[in-house]
Structures are given as structure tokens and as C-alpha cells.
Amino acid sequence: DAKTTQPPSMDCAEGRAANLPCNHSTISGNEYVYWYRQIHSQGPQYIIHGLKNNETNEMASLIITEDRKSSTLILPHATLRDTAVYYCIVRSREIYNQGGKLIFGQGTELSVKP
Amino acid sequence: DSGVTQTPKHLITATGQRVTLRCSPRSGDLSVYWYQQSLDQGLQFLIQYYNGEERAKGNILERFSAQQFPDLHSELNLSSLELGDSALYFCASSPQGATGNTIYFGEGSWLTVV
Numbered sequence: 128d129a130k131t132t133q134p135p136s137m138d139c140a141e142g143r144a145a146n147l148p149c150n151h152s153t154i155s156g157n158e159y160v161y162w163y164r165q166i167h168s169q170g171p172q173y174i175i176h177g178l179k180n181n182e183t184n185e186m187a188s189l190i191i192t193e194d195r196k197s198s199t200l201i202l203p204h205a206t207l208r209d210t211a212v213y214y215c216i217v218r219s220r221e222i223y224n225q226g227g228k229l230i231f232g233q234g235t236e237l238s239v240k241p
Numbered sequence: 242d243s244g245v246t247q248t249p250k251h252l253i254t255a256t257g258q259r260v261t262l263r264c265s266p267r268s269g270d271l272s273v274y275w276y277q278q279s280l281d282q283g284l285q286f287l288i289q290y291y292n293g294e295e296r297a298k299g300n301i302l303e304r305f306s307a308q309q310f311p312d313l314h315s316e317l318n319l320s321s322l323e324l325g326d327s328a329l330y331f332c333a334s335s336p337q338g339a340t341g342n343t344i345y346f347g348e349g350s351w352l353t354v355v
Contacts (some may be wrong), residue, residue, distance in 0.1 A: 170333075173345060200256055231276075
């Protein structure tokens with residue numbers, strides 16, 4: 128699986144958009160970009176994933192560059208409850224629909240401040 | 242609530258002892274994953290089972306073993322426990338289905354070895 132690089136920490140003002148970058152320059156064509164977050168020792172929570180197109184759901188938006196070497200997770204209106212460690216993970220597709228494990232890096236610790 | 246259930250939530254045991262952590266995946270999910278999170282190591286992938294068979298192995302010690310039963314629940318057995326095994330152990334599951342299927346995590350089992 129390709130490795131990812133994320134800043135160790137970021138701050139964001141409450142109510143503003145939080146933009147979390149991720150570099151994955153060695154990503155291959157059959158690898159997805161996944162984002163998870165972990166709020167203080169709770170189980171990691173799935174946020175969003177994408178292959179090459181931008182994606183949006185009720186939690187966030189994912190912007191993937193055209194060359195797929197980097198991506199940005201956008202929380203449009205950050206709240207104090209969004210304070211967490213955010214993990215960007217590249218995950219390979221596996222044939223036969225058996226899924227593939229997630230390999231977590233160190234992530235970005237996002238602090239949302241009032 | 243992710244639908245992944247782990248028991249026990251907290252466990253304190255002595256060095257040299259053996260414990261079993263149990264995981265019930267989301268209904269219908271065929272893949273089960275185990276992760277270990279300690280303060281200095283981050284989230285480490287241990288092992289994956291798919292429909293009862295071992296599918297992938299990570300940094301799992303020989304003192305640790307796991308299995309997935311016909312009803313798809315899984316158990317992680319930790320033996321000859323050492324102080325360094327104190328950690329949060331997460332179980333996760335994912336469905337059979339289209340590639341890129343999402344992995345959902347339980348809330349973890351806190352293990353303290355004294």
C-alpha cells in the first residue's frame with residue numbers, strides 16, 4: 128500500500144472550514160483514498176473515500192488532485208466535536224470483493240477552537 | 242454506533258496470564274480485522290479473517306492468536322501477557338460486496354496488564 132504524508136497538527140476556528148491535506152505521491156491506479164478520524168480513544172470512524180473523482184457526503188468533502196498524488200479533506204463548518212486525529216489512508220482494492228486492510232499512519236491532530 | 246460489538250470493554254489482568262477478547266461483526270459482514278493501539282505505537286494492524294479463514298497478517302506476536310467462527314464472530318487470544326501488551330484493542334468488520342467496501346470499527350477493549 129502507498130504511504131501517506133500528513134501534517135502532525137492543525138488548528139481551525141469553530142464555524143470555519145477545516146482543510147486537511149494529504150500527500151500520497153506513490154499511489155497506484157487501483158488504490159482508494161480513505162479518511163477516518165479518531166476522537167480520543169474511541170473507535171476510528173469512517174468519513175469518506177474516493178478513487179479519482181471528488182466526493183461529498185454529510186460529513187465532509189474529499190478533493191483528489193487530477194494526478195491523484197494528493198488530496199484534501201474538507202470539513203465545511205468545523206465544530207468543537209470535530210476535534211480528533213484524522214487519518215488519510217491509501218487502500219488497495221482486492222479482487223474477489225474481500226476487502227483490504229487499513230494501514231494507519233500518524234494522522235493529523237485537528238484542534239477546533241472556539 | 243458502528244454495529245461492531247466488542248467485549249469486554251475493560252480488562253485488568255496480571256503478567257503471565259491469558260485473556261480472550263471477543264468481537265461480533267456487523268450483521269452480514271464476512272471480514273473481521275484486529276488492531277492494537279498503544280500510546281507509543283499508534284494503530285497497528287494485527288490480523289484479518291475472511292469468512293473463517295485467515296486473510297492477512299500484520300504485526301501480531303506469536304503469543305497472540307485469533308480465529309473467526311462459523312457464526313462470523315471472532316476472538317483474539319493473548320497469552321503470556323507482558324506489561325507492554327497493555328493497549329486498546331479494536332475489532333473492525335467489513336462486508337462482502339463491491340470493491341472499496343468500508344471498514345467499521347468497534348469501540349475497543351481496554352487491556353491493562355499489571
